[in-house]
Amino acid sequence: MMPTQSQLRLRTVLFWMVPLALLAVPLLVNSYVQFIVNSVLIYALVTLGFNFVIGNLGQLAFANTAFFGIGAYASAIATTSLGLPWLATIPLAGVAGAIGGFLASGAALRGIRFYYLAIITLAFGELMRWLYVHAKSVTGGTDGLSLPRETVMGYSLTDDRVKFYVFLVVTVLLFKATLNLLRSHVGRSIMAVRENEVATASLGIPTSRVIVTGFIWSGFVVGCAGSLFALHTSYVFPESFGMLHLIISFAMVLVGGLGSVLGAVLGAAALTVLPEYLRSFPGMEELFFGLIVIAVLLVLPQGLASLLRRVSPIFVERFYRE
Amino acid sequence: MFLQLSISGLSQGAIYALVALSLTVVYRSTTIVNFGHGDFVMAGAFVSYVLTVMLGIAFLPAAVLSVLALFILGLCFSRGLIRPIRGGPHIGFALMCIAVGFVMRGIARIVWGREVLPMPSVFDMPPIFLGNLIITGDAIFIIGTTAVLLIAFFAVLALTDVGKMVQAVYQSQRGAQLIGINVDRFNDVTWGVGAALGAVGGILIAPVSLLHPDIGASFLIKGFAAMTLGGFGSLHGAVIGALLLGVAEQYAGAYINTALIDITAYLVIVIVLLVRPHGLFGRKSVVKV
Numbered sequence: 001m002m003p004t005q006s007q008l009r010l011r012t013v014l015f016w017m018v019p020l021a022l023l024a025v026p027l028l029v030n031s032y033v034q035f036i037v038n039s040v041l042i043y044a045l046v047t048l049g050f051n052f053v054i055g056n057l058g059q060l061a062f063a064n065t066a067f068f069g070i071g072a073y074a075s076a077i078a079t080t081s082l083g084l085p086w087l088a089t090i091p092l093a094g095v096a097g098a099i100g101g102f103l104a105s106g107a108a109l110r111g112i113r114f115y116y117l118a119i120i121t122l123a124f125g126e127l128m129r130w131l132y133v134h135a136k137s138v139t140g141g142t143d144g145l146s147l148p149r150e151t152v153m154g155y156s157l158t159d160d161r162v163k164f165y166v167f168l169v170v171t172v173l174l175f176k177a178t179l180n181l182l183r184s185h186v187g188r189s190i191m192a193v194r195e196n197e198v199a200t201a202s203l204g205i206p207t208s209r210v211i212v213t214g215f216i217w218s219g220f221v222v223g224c225a226g227s228l229f230a231l232h233t234s235y236v237f238p239e240s241f242g243m244l245h246l247i248i249s250f251a252m253v254l255v256g257g258l259g260s261v262l263g264a265v266l267g268a269a270a271l272t273v274l275p276e277y278l279r280s281f282p283g284m285e286e287l288f289f290g291l292i293v294i295a296v297l298l299v300l301p302q303g304l305a306s307l308l309r310r311v312s313p314i315f316v317e318r319f320y321r322e
Numbered sequence: 323m324f325l326q327l328s329i330s331g332l333s334q335g336a337i338y339a340l341v342a343l344s345l346t347v348v349y350r351s352t353t354i355v356n357f358g359h360g361d362f363v364m365a366g367a368f369v370s371y372v373l374t375v376m377l378g379i380a381f382l383p384a385a386v387l388s389v390l391a392l393f394i395l396g397l398c399f400s401r402g403l404i405r406p407i408r409g410g411p412h413i414g415f416a417l418m419c420i421a422v423g424f425v426m427r428g429i430a431r432i433v434w435g436r437e438v439l440p441m442p443s444v445f446d447m448p449p450i451f452l453g454n455l456i457i458t459g460d461a462i463f464i465i466g467t468t469a470v471l472l473i474a475f476f477a478v479l480a481l482t483d484v485g486k487m488v489q490a491v492y493q494s495q496r497g498a499q500l501i502g503i504n505v506d507r508f509n510d511v512t513w514g515v516g517a518a519l520g521a522v523g524g525i526l527i528a529p530v531s532l533l534h535p536d537i538g539a540s541f542l543i544k545g546f547a548a549m550t551l552g553g554f555g556s557l558h559g560a561v562i563g564a565l566l567l568g569v570a571e572q573y574a575g576a577y578i579n580t581a582l583i584d585i586t587a588y589l590v591i592v593i594v595l596l597v598r599p600h601g602l603f604g605r606k607s608v609v610k611v
Binding site: 058118119291 | 406407411417422424427428429430431433435436535539546547550588591592599
């Protein structure tokens with residue numbers, strides 16, 4: 001059931017009301033909860049960007065972790081080596097992630113698809129991790145880089161409450177941009193490629209370029225998220241961008257709902273809060289996220305967003321596969 | 323030097339061959355690439371570790387038991403987790419494989435934590451000296467076992483009725499179904515065989531390297547690199563690609579830079595897919611639309 005006109009207007013109002021209401025969060029919660037909420041915002045972006053490739057574009061990809069790392073390192077290197085203020089490095093990290101997206105998916109222009117593309121992205125991710133460790137002079141090797149302490153207009157950027165406002169603005173902007181992109185002809189081509197590439201090509205749409213475009217946008221969003229992550233933990237090192245992050249991203253996309261923008265928020269919120277308790281036991285996180293993915297695939301293949309859709313047509317999107 | 327490198331390269335390549343072949347076997351009959359296969363390899367190695375070191379069973383019976391255990395695990399995985407999601411998008415299969423891989427890795431890490439387990443050498447014989455050449459017992463053992471297994475595998479495929487059935491399913495699932503082959507059950511068994519073959523690789527590598535829950539990930543990449551080089555989906559291509567990869571790693575490590583050993587596989591994947599996407603023996607894989 002599609003939403004009616006008045007429901008669509010209500011949805012637009014809600015889209016802006018929710019972040020406005022969130023502005024009050026730092027006044028209400030303690031510093032630990034604030035830290036978690038900041039993590040949720042970052043992971044919402046990570047999930048949004050990853051979902052763009054596997055949910056909307058329908059290509060299997062493993063490079064999400066690489067884009068995240070590229071963004072984080074770009075931000076860290078630009079602040080420490082070039083002395084740029086952190087805020088200015090966010091778009092820089094996004095562009096670096098976008099370049100990563102192009103490099104990881106460029107083979108698509110040569111007609112490489114699905115499994116082959118997935119394996120290339122896997123190799124790309126591992127190559128990046130090798131680079132973090134071995135390009136010591138730039139990345140600090142296994143020791144990593146720590147970000148300098150900064151202030152913005154008199155507010156210290158080490159304060160989680162200050163970070164929250166920056167993160168919130170970036171997150172809302174990127175969600176809005178992604179929604180607009182998905183509604184544009186680019187977004188429609190992207191989803192058409194997922195449904196049937198041959199049919200899409202027969203309409204005169206250059207499908208290879210559409211796929212690369214999808215990866216570039218995904219890289220941009222996740223790259224920006226990486227920049228936020230660099231400030232969030234104020235420390236960037238190779239371990240953060242390993243296999244564990246990969247299964248976390250997969251789980252968040254699936255739990256939220258493959259291809260659903262709302263799902264990106266739901267998945268990130270659900271899975272950032274839960275596993276905080278598991279962190280101290282080695283192996284528990286892998287087991288937990290693995291089991292979550294299996295359970296969702298078997299029981300709720302459309303994710304949490306599909307439950308909300310049953311409640312009200314307000315939550316119906318046109319971005320996922322029915 | 324050159325010969326020495328070739329021998330250690332071949333013994334590494336033999337392991338990769340088992341991994342790549344088992345991936346290919348599953349891929350050819352089910353069109354699913356098992357992104358969790360590295361962890362099946364790891365599981366095989368850990369089961370054999372439990373049986374030999376912790377329960378004190380002799381290596382050979384322990385190895386047979388481990389292979390059997392992984393065969394059953396692969397079969398159950400196919401029956402219990404892959405079959406129910408057949409109706410969904412193809413991406414679901416890949417995600418299921420990844421998830422199961424992480425579950426196994428998580429279990430291994432919960433039990434063994436961050437420690438690294440040494441496995442006793444199996445083939446404890448003095449190395450053979452041929453001039454400057456040193457051939458260890460382990461290398462002979464690995465290459466020998468793999469050679470026997472591969473010959474048996476390809477002989478079954480080429481000479482027996484079972485082999486004909488496999489070829490029929492590879493050509494057309496539907497056609498095979500029409501002539502009375504139970505394709506569902508065939509696929510379950512294929513998953514079992516895939517897991518078991520991978521486990522052999524894990525069991526062989528365990529005595530010459532240290533065991534830890536993350537060894538699977540690197541085997542997966544090497545398997546993919548071998549498959550890509552040999553031609554994705556080609557059985558003999560997977561084996562030849564694996565041997566070439568094993569040798570190439572050693573040469574790159576010795577003659578260029580040791581850090582290159584770790585990334586040779588990635589470079590092979592990227593270069594082959596860009597230059598010759600169908601590899602050495604594969605069919606054209608490129609989409610032309």
